[in-house]
Amino acid sequence: MGKLMRENPDMAALAMEKLRAAGLRPTRQRIELAAHLFAGPDRHVTAESLHDEVVVSGIKVSLATVYNTLHQFTEAGLLRQVVVDAARGYFDTNTGNHQHFFLEDEGTLIDIPGDTITVAGVPTAPPGLCVDRVDVVVRVKRA
């Protein structure tokens, strides 16, 4: 399986591990995408941005596959979706408890560590429902 990932063959190995652990067959495109996503520290991508990035780096993956993969990774718990912009969907490689700054002008996300913000007084969920998650988005603008 391959000739790519020359920049860092170890990333590929790690990615394969991650995929296998998640029960996802380690295909060329999944490995490349995972390598990109999990190479750096916490990252925020959209399907389009990740696709561009990956294509630029010389890898051939279709946009449809990026969408599929992003969703599969999310289901597998490797990613988390962040809803801050009605226009596009963001995916976050930080799946732990944390919140976000959202720079509305640029469409950029910045993590806020999970122990920084405290949310108190969340009412109990309406009958028959349970709280799935509490999201805090700090929307910031040019001063």
Next chain:
Amino acid sequence: MGKLMRENPDMAALAMEKLRAAGLRPTRQRIELAAHLFAGPDRHVTAESLHDEVVVSGIKVSLATVYNTLHQFTEAGLLRQVVVDAARGYFDTNTGNHQHFFLEDEGTLIDIPGDTITVAGVPTAPPGLCVDRVDVVVRVKRA
């Protein structure tokens, strides 16, 4: 100016006032939409849902106008946009400080009064930026 709004002519008058106060010319469709939006207590609508509702009640308004109007109302401070679902945009007639439950299964929003939830520890905005708003979304699911 017309024959509709028979259910509640006063609503129409009120709506006209609101529109005039906001500097929006009180046209037939704006009046009808405002009457629907501000008739009940706090409401959450999408362009589509409001359009359907209004059309069903026998009023002729195009979807484009609903979109325009919703945006104009928002700019005028009569409505507020809520981003909880990547798929569609919601508008809230409650423009005051408050938060939301979001029932992911149904796509329904429920207001949480502004003094219920307390958010502490919001870090200062990155340099050159200022906090515009802090949104809290409590995502709930079938138990």
Next chain:
DNA sequence: AAGCAGTTTAGAACAATTCTAAATTGTGCG
């Protein structure tokens, strides 16, 4: 009643995302 800027509208255009059916690729097995 006329004029005109502000509005509305149908329909085209768009952007993000999903779907589809066909081609390709991992993986296990003999």
Next chain:
DNA sequence: CGCACAATTTAGAATTGTTCTAAACTGCTT
């Protein structure tokens, strides 16, 4: 190893929500 089959990828069409456009219409002022 090489084959078979299911899982995956893909190009392109289709969907969905939203915005744009140019033409028709309407509320206001005179």
